[in-house]
Amino acid sequence: MSNLTTTGSNTTVSSGGLPSRRNTELAMLVFAVLIPIFAYANVGLAMNDRLPSGMLGYGFGLALLAGVGHLVVRRYAPYADPLLLPLATLLNGLGLVLIWRLDQSERLHQRAEDIFGAFTPDAPKQLLYSSIGLALFVAILLLLKDHRVLQRYTYISMAVGLVLLVLPVFFKPVNGARIWISVGSVNLQPGEFVKIIIAVFFAGYLMVKRDALALASRRFMGLYLPRGRDLGPILVIWGLSLMILVFETDLGTSLLFFGLFVIMLYVATERTSWIVFGLLLSAGGATAVASFEPHVQQRVQAWLDPMATYLKSKQGIPGYSEQAMQALWAFGSGGVLGTGWGQGNSDLIGFAANSDFILATVGEEMGLTGMMAFLMLYGLIVERGVRTALAARDPFGKLLAVGLSGAFALQVFVVAGGVMGLIPLTGMTMPFLASGGSSVIANWALIGILIRISDTARRPAPAPAPSPDAEMTQVVRP
Amino acid sequence: MSELTLTVMRLGFLAVLWLFVIVSIQVIRSDLFGTRVTQRTGRRADAQRPQQRSQPQRAQQGGGRRARGGGRNTPTKLVVSEGSLTGTTVALQGQTITLGRAHDSTIVLDDDYASSRHARIYPDRDGRWIVEDLGSTNGTYLDRTRLTTPTPIPLEAPIRIGKTVIELRK
Numbered sequence: 001m002s003n004l005t006t007t008g009s010n011t012t013v014s015s016g017g018l019p020s021r022r023n024t025e026l027a028m029l030v031f032a033v034l035i036p037i038f039a040y041a042n043v044g045l046a047m048n049d050r051l052p053s054g055m056l057g058y059g060f061g062l063a064l065l066a067g068v069g070h071l072v073v074r075r076y077a078p079y080a081d082p083l084l085l086p087l088a089t090l091l092n093g094l095g096l097v098l099i100w101r102l103d104q105s106e107r108l109h110q111r112a113e114d115i116f117g118a119f120t121p122d123a124p125k126q127l128l129y130s131s132i133g134l135a136l137f138v139a140i141l142l143l144l145k146d147h148r149v150l151q152r153y154t155y156i157s158m159a160v161g162l163v164l165l166v167l168p169v170f171f172k173p174v175n176g177a178r179i180w181i182s183v184g185s186v187n188l189q190p191g192e193f194v195k196i197i198i199a200v201f202f203a204g205y206l207m208v209k210r211d212a213l214a215l216a217s218r219r220f221m222g223l224y225l226p227r228g229r230d231l232g233p234i235l236v237i238w239g240l241s242l243m244i245l246v247f248e249t250d251l252g253t254s255l256l257f258f259g260l261f262v263i264m265l266y267v268a269t270e271r272t273s274w275i276v277f278g279l280l281l282s283a284g285g286a287t288a289v290a291s292f293e294p295h296v297q298q299r300v301q302a303w304l305d306p307m308a309t310y311l312k313s314k315q316g317i318p319g320y321s322e323q324a325m326q327a328l329w330a331f332g333s334g335g336v337l338g339t340g341w342g343q344g345n346s347d348l349i350g351f352a353a354n355s356d357f358i359l360a361t362v363g364e365e366m367g368l369t370g371m372m373a374f375l376m377l378y379g380l381i382v383e384r385g386v387r388t389a390l391a392a393r394d395p396f397g398k399l400l401a402v403g404l405s406g407a408f409a410l411q412v413f414v415v416a417g418g419v420m421g422l423i424p425l426t427g428m429t430m431p432f433l434a435s436g437g438s439s440v441i442a443n444w445a446l447i448g449i450l451i452r453i454s455d456t457a458r459r460p461a462p463a464p465a466p467s468p469d470a471e472m473t474q475v476v477r478p
Numbered sequence: 479m480s481e482l483t484l485t486v487m488r489l490g491f492l493a494v495l496w497l498f499v500i501v502s503i504q505v506i507r508s509d510l511f512g513t514r515v516t517q518r519t520g521r522r523a524d525a526q527r528p529q530q531r532s533q534p535q536r537a538q539q540g541g542g543r544r545a546r547g548g549g550r551n552t553p554t555k556l557v558v559s560e561g562s563l564t565g566t567t568v569a570l571q572g573q574t575i576t577l578g579r580a581h582d583s584t585i586v587l588d589d590d591y592a593s594s595r596h597a598r599i600y601p602d603r604d605g606r607w608i609v610e611d612l613g614s615t616n617g618t619y620l621d622r623t624r625l626t627t628p629t630p631i632p633l634e635a636p637i638r639i640g641k642t643v644i645e646l647r648k
Contacts (some may be wrong), residue, residue, distance in 0.1 A: 024505055031501065035494055042487045083502055090498065193552075340488035366492060373495040380502050387506070473579070473615045474590045 006401045008257055018254040021082040022074045028086035029070055033063045034134040036093030039341055043101045046342035054123075058100065062125050064091045065134045073429055076141045077455035081388060087381050088447045089430035092130050092440065094374075098361055102354040105347035122435045129437040133444030142450035147453045154204025161197040164190035164418075165240070165257070169247050179250045181428055191253040191428075192442035195260065195411070197451065199403030204270040207395045208237045211232070213268035234277060237261045242285045249295040251286075252418075252426030256410050258282055259378045263406040264399055267389075294319075296424075323349055323357060327419050330360035332370075338367030354435045356427065359419045375416065378431070379438070382409040385450050401453045404446050527561065553607060553646035556599065561642030562588045570646070574600040577639060578612070589617050591640030599631070599646075602617055606630045607646055609637055616640060 042051030066089045073080055098450040100123035102108060112119040144150070150157075167190060168179050181188045206213075216322045241258035244250060262278030302309040304325045310325035330346040333339065344364035349357050365373045385405025392398045411431055418425040429439040495499060556575060558566040568585060575584040578596040587596065593614040602608050610628040611618040618625045619638040636643045 021505075028502070028505065035491075035498060038491060038494060042491055044489065046484055074631075083505055088503065337492065338488065340484055341491065343484070366495075369492045370495060373492070373499055376499045377502075380499070380506075383506070464503055473593045476591055478618045 002218065010403070015119055015467065020078045021126050022070075022078060023086060024225075025073070025082040026070055028083065029089060032086040032090035033059070033066050036062060036097050037303070039094060039097040039135055040100070041424065043097060043104070043343040044342075046340060047104050050242060052100075053085060054100065058096055058123070058127065058237075062089070062096065065089070065092075065225060067132060069134055069137060071163065072138045072141050073451060077451050078461075079458040080101050080451040080455040081458070084384050084447055087377055087384070088432060088444070088474065090328045091374075091377055091381075092133075095358070095430075095433035095435075095440075096123060096126055096130065098358055099126050099354045101342055101365075102358075102361065104342070107347045108350070108353065109402055111155070111350050114168055115330065125437070126435050126440070127442045130444075132437070133441040137443055137448040140445060141452060144449070144452050147397055147400060147449065147456060148394060150200050150319050150400065150449075151204050151207075154201055158198045158201040158205075161194050161201055162240075164194045164197065165244060165253070175263065179248060179253060182358075187437075189429075189438035191250065191256070192438040193445075194253070195256055195348060195407040196404065196442060196446055198257065199264070199400060199407055203399035203403050205233075206264055210268040210395075211385075213265065214271055231277075233267065234281070238281045238285060241282075245285070246293060249293060250427055251296060251299060251429035252414050253425060255282070255414055256407060259410045260403060260407050261397040264403045267402045268399055297315060299426070303421065306394055306421060324425055325454060327357050327360040327363075328421055331363040331420065331456045334364035334367045334371075336368045338363075338365050338370055339366050342408075348406055354457040356415070356425075357419055357431055358434045359416055362433075363420075374433075375412075377409075378412045381405070381447075382412075384454070388450055388454040392453055393457065393461075397453045397456065401450060401457075408443070408446060499581055546559070546619065547639055551633055551648075553631075553648055555647055556585075557647050558585070559643050559645050561640070563642060570601075573600055575645075578614075585644075586628060589640040589642050592642065596639050597625075597637075598622050599637075602630075614639070 037055065040055040040058060041051055043051060044055060057458060066085075069085050069089070073085060079443070100121075103121040103123050109119045131436055167181050171180055171182055177188055181190055238258060241254040244256040244257065248254075258278070259282070262274060262282075265274045265278070268271070286296075290300050298309075298319055298321075298389075302321060306325040306328060309320050310322045311320040313320040326349045330344065330349065334344065342365070344361065345355075346361040346364045347353055349360060353361065359371070359374075362374055382405045384410065385401055387397045389401035389405070392401055413426055414423070414426050415428050415430045416435075417423040418428075429436045431443040432440060491646045538619040546550055554570055556568045556570055558564055563585065566585065573584075576595065577583055577585045577587055577592070577599045578594050579587050579589065579592050580594040583595070593612075593616070595612045597609060597611050599607055599609050606626045607630065609618065609620060609625065609631050611625045620631065621635055631637065631646050634645050634647060636645055
């Protein structure tokens with residue numbers, strides 16, 4: 001009756017009639033394109049003493065991508081967040097420079113010729129993948145007029161997500177992990193796309209079930225214990241993520257999948273107990289699997305004692321990798337300010353230097369200062385995503401935005417933590433930075449959906465329907 | 479390339495990268511600190527004392543504090559004593575209370591004889607609570623008199639709006 005009552009879970013932070021801020025976005029985009037061009041010039045001058053010939057090509061390509069992205073956002077999502085596109089463009093541009101810089105490395109040329117007979121540069125491929133990613137971004141903004149449409153596909157996306165998660169089991173493992181699908185000459189890492197599809201499923205599912213999960217519980221030692229039957233979903237997801245770990249030996253996807261569910265469960269129900277359960281279950285599960293799965297054991301050993309693993313690898317014992325130690329050395333030799341673009345030796349890492357270990361190059365050539373700036377850029381993307389969730393008016397949009405930014409944050413944490421030796425290494429790629437088609441395409445799609453949700457969330461609210469107030473006031477007749 | 483140039487470029491790049499981060503944070507600064515909340519003051523009260531208009535904010539807050547602070551005759555709550563909302567109480571905390579059938583009113587009256595924006599109750603500079611009719615169809619009554627100007631509300635005096643009666647109590 002009186003609207004003084006505030007509903008705890010449904011409070012929205014209104015953006016208070018924000019302007020569309022497209023011009024801010026344009027200015028930031030120009031900035032975001034100029035920084036990678038500066039970096040190109042820096043790499044060329046440092047390594048070859050002249051401005052690189054490819055600089056104009058890459059710079060122009062990046063500017064074209066950014067321009068197309070901006071025009072589409074300006075036309076089809078005019079109220080969207082002004083920072084998501086520039087941040088993604090900057091990270092993608094710097095990723096291109098990092099890959100191009102590693103392409104210039106004599107050591108990597110030599111290594112590729114020794115192993116494969118010829119060296120193929122990765123940067124042109126990455127530029128191609130980036131444009132495919134941006135095309136998908138544009139397609140999402142054009143076709144997905146309202147993110148709530150995705151809600152209709154809750155259970156379809158569950159099925160598609162599960163199929164994509166299971167499919168890699170039937171393909172041969174690459175470097176010990178079954179995370180690839182090969183169709184003809186096209187290799188796909190479905191895990192990257194699964195995070196988006198599964199976030200759609202979780203958002204749709206939890207939107208319906210959250211009341212049961214949040215309210216039917218007993219209080220015990222300050223924690224809300226859910227009923228036994230409500231534990232079902234979390235146990236199923238836990239079981240699935242363990243199966244991924246066992247059959248695909250992919251710690252990253254497993255962690256991402258389960259972590260995403262726990263994050264969204266927590267956001268949907270506002271119950272800390274789910275986080276506690278999630279942490280207990282994942283710790284228990286990971287320990288159990290690590291006790292019998294050799295691939296996981298190796299990763300854990302390399303994490304606990306990278307030096308011993310490095311020495312064993314040098315002695316030629318198969319199954320040991322020297323990369324974890326080399327990555328740590330790269331960070332160490334970078335110091336606080338780094339060696340400068342093109343002057344580090346992170347190419348010594350060799351295999352996967354420009355994909356899983358690309359952060360080692362960042363850490364060595366830009367130092368702690370640069371590394372922190374990169375983490376800030378990722379943090380800002382996540383912050384914008386969570387902020388979008390706060391501003392969103394519908395529960396599905398809220399959950400989806402939290403899910404997508406949570407998946408993004410988890411992926412950054414898993415990769416950065418792995419390379420820096422905080423957690424065991426996993427086979428995931430740094431969003432936008434690392435060389436790899438699936439990753440960059442899927443992350444552009446993720447940014448596209450976030451921009452669509454933020455456009456809906458920040459759009460000025462429609463005028464309220466003049467329902468009961470429109471009735472005439474009855475006049476008292478004396 | 480000379481060592482100096484490379485060092486300058488190296489530090490320059492880091493500076494530019496951090497500049498981008500800082501500019502981004504500037505762009506979102508409005509989000510971090512939230513929107514500014516401004517309290518509206520009674521317009522009529524301003525008109526009566528134009529010499530104090532330069533500091534209405536402070537005066538308003540002072541009034542609110544005095545109203546809350548609870549002198550002997552300051553009401554602390556508004557009680558609906560008749561009508562469909564009987565029993566509803568609203569704490570008086572120095573804010574303006576609007577009454578009417580409009581959905582954005584503080585107290586939404588479900589009363590066919592009330593107007594959309596019927597009346598409002600607000601504290602003046604001295605902490606007295608004032609009731610003002612907002613041009614309603616059927617009028618607002620304090621005791622038996624129909625209000626024509628903003629009027630201070632005595633404690634426990636019935637304010638009648640359509641079928642609803644409200645009172646201020648300690």
